[in-house]
Amino acid sequence: MPHEASSAHPPAAQARTPLPRIAVCGIHIESSTFTPYVSTAADFDVRRGEAVLERHPFLAWGSPLREAAAWHGVLHAGALPGGPLDREDFEAWRAEILEGLAELVAGSEDGAPLDALWFDVHGAMSVRGMEDAEGALITAIREVIGEDVLVGTSMDLHGNVSPTLFAGCDQLTCYRTAPHVDVAETRERAVRSLLDALAAAPDGLPAPKPHRALVHVPILLPGEMTSTRVEPAASLYARIPGLAAREGVTDVSYWIGFAWADEPRCQAAVFAFGADGAAVDAAALELATAIWEARHDFVFVAPTGSFEECLDAAIASPARPFWISDSGDNPGAGGADDTTGCLAALAARPEIRAGEVTALLVSIVDPETAGRAASLGVGGRGEVRVGGRIDARDPGPVPLHIEVEALDDSPATGVATVLRVLAPTADESSSEPRPTSRQPTEQRPTGLQVVVTSRRAQFSTEAMFARLGLTMTGADVVVVKMGYLEPDQHAAAADWMMALTPGGVDQDLLRLGHRRIARPMLPFDAEIPAPSAADVLR
Template identity: 65%
Template sequence: MSASPQSSPARPRLALAGIAIESSTFTPYRSGAADFEVRRGTEEILERFPFFTDGSAQGRALRDSAEFVGVLHARALPGGQVEREVYEGWKAEIVDGLAAAHAEVPLDGFFFDIHGAMSVVGLDDAEGDLITAIRAAIGPDVVVGTAMDLHGNVSHTLFEACDLLTCYRHAPHIDAWETRERGLRDLVAAAARVRDGGARPHKALVHVPILLPGEKTSTRIEPARSLYARIPELTARDGVTDVSCWIGFAWADQPRCQAAIVAVGDGAEAVEEAALELSTALWEARHEFEFVAPTGAFDECLEQAIASDARPFWISDSGDNPGAGGADDTTYCLARLAARSEIRADEVSALMVSLVDPATADAAWEAGVGGRLAVQVGGRIDAREPGPVPLAVEVAALDESGPTGRAAALRVLDVETASADAAGAPVALEGAARTGLTVVVTGRRSQWATHGMFARLGLSMTGFDVVTVKMGYLEPDQYESAADWLLALTPGGVDQDLLRLGHSRIDRPMIPFDAEIPAPTTADVRRGGGA
């Protein structure tokens, strides 16, 4: 029941909380508390939103439009499934905090700040589990909104529990904060309207049984570019506030994983028509999705990179991309780079960036810049072939100023790997020649996507002939730095070849696991809101 005009505050009261991570169920890595940045309380949580701190008039207006109450927000680099006890602890803290805030002064709205592809050990729908517990604490009357990554999943449970849902419209995600700002602004308006006796927004959901990696759905290329370009026209229609297209998360084996279209607004018929129109457009393009770059096995990519005149030539080690949940330590590419004769002879300079390997990073720090030692690199988390790679290396640079923990750039030496059996032992070959290969190891899983990350170790995105990076599609700084680029279809927990991973629990039929899927109809539309 809404409060009377005499007792209603001038501004709606909104709480904020959430857990944001993208989790592969196919990687052996488990994400724990140490992987997350955790913020508690209103000021800490609001400081994470740049539009609240950049001094802009628009940001100040949004900040002043509501009374915000921050509870807890945890965010991590994509990884493996979250340890159950860690999740349950934060869930209890969020639920208890929201219940206390709602009991003190009733909340008008709640912003569910999530990624949308979190997996928790033992749960099929982690966000659905969390929002169900939150709804039990704050009740059915509070208006709930969320703003998500387009690689998230929209389960029926999540859809039913939220009044407003929106997601990014670009991949790479250049509009991440713009999306959250839009989501918050729409939530403030809806919460104020409902508090004053108005209706909740209408909403419509259509699932489309397509499950594709982001590397096939980048908005840089067709058909995703045109598909997302349709959204502004749809949202400009009378009765429609927002329309969103979730590609879904390909590297989790859960029934909720599939594409989803959601529309919200004041007009029930207009909202349903917009959702069905965009879902039909997605279905019509179902066979048109291609990789964002030319692809091949890593050996094929490396052969082409070495033969090319384009410098630097970038190769994505896409199967172990930590930005999608990969372990960040498979050595499939490293072993092949180290064995390549042109690189070994220093005729071609090559960079492998990066592998998480705290033991090797610590050994490098012990040796110091210029120190030479034998190491066993990688293969400690995801131990698939070839496992740890024995190398003799010289420490080229050290840094611990960034989010990677201890990081070391290691120049590989041209000695037989048999001399590198004792990991961490000094290499007594002062005259050993350097190869053309440099490998970066870190104390924490990380993704080297910006110029600043490279600069901390005195490296440049354009300073090598060949750069192999644990990525899928290239982020803006990488994309601009690459003279040419290939997407290597490598093994790992986020393998681009989905059929190799062994999904068994997703809904079927589903592209690409099946040749065809049915077209969406009005019978597929799930509706809600308006009351």
């Protein structure tokens, strides 16, 4: 039985092979509990065995890190952020992970033990009916692998570090940039920390466990107020390399926490680990105190307003292209990806209807409309009702006359199409007489293009636009379902604003109705206590 296999460390005489054995597993998703979307196995890229390792270039065959250990991929499932994961799918993956780890713990043919585990997760996964999914998963894993196995994890800085997750992991680290341009660097750092600790282990004995310190800071803010492009997050994260370079400290990390889940674990956290307990405690408390001192200084990464205010500014501006983030329905944070308030406003705008201003909305998930476009084919015209099928808040599905301008099909988007919105030649807003029922209405192109996909997707790179024959700079106004802009988008935008739109990842947290988070908590309360030595978990 797996629990029995984990209860005792193998005898010293057969405890170590020349190469340590390291297992890799994890479930990686960011989940909004405020979106009506339910994530299922169909949303995930699921890998097993060698395919788990192939995700990481630094573990390619022949690379120094690959050659430093015997690596064993168990299972990794990763998805675009969404809603809470279906419990049945989670349980199936958990069972498979535990079974695979039990086999590894039982030893290889030469009796070598499992030395370490790389727990490759996001940190903000929610599962229906659970409140700390990663904590539950690592607890179950520990019951199989035992306490001697060294566990390290790499996470998104928008994850959460609960006391349960902390108890199950020896080394934790997270990204230091938002947007996240250091994903591979963070994962490699986690792997190197594991290997360094294993190299320091005496022959025949488990790797020594580091001193650890965790300090929670009761602040819960959206990533768009904590981007490392702006202060104070830029300076706070800039402190980390210096703290991690101190004698006796191996690494220091700062999690913003995940603002769009209503769970007790959701709040900012600082974690440090290393060989010197006093130095580790001091580094963690110093950074936590700096975050507390800056608690009222966090601001949005861009100018904000309602969508109507942002669209007014975009049309009036000489800057082209002018980008607008539909931030409340950002699928990159778990939004449904199909609210239609922005689409309805764009379609009704006189300057866009007349073609005086061109606008591109990227993108809305709607399998029915994507399928209809595929059946019409490029150049085909028809009537569709777009969006509002998952998050059905006002105005719901938007009826449009369209012409199909492009079609594509890829694993990332499913069927994807560019739809040109059409309007009657005698515009509804004009005083010209409308055709009678016996006179067919002639349709003319407006200035509006809409990208519709059959899978939830986020067009964050030039390459994704190019697959549909689009560019990031081809329209006067580009509306994206994003929060802060990703690097390619940011480079393309001559100017931009963030629309504070409603949705499952509303930037106005007070509108969402959190009920289960710890209190007091900024911004829900006016003030929070300063961190102290008594707040340090070890």
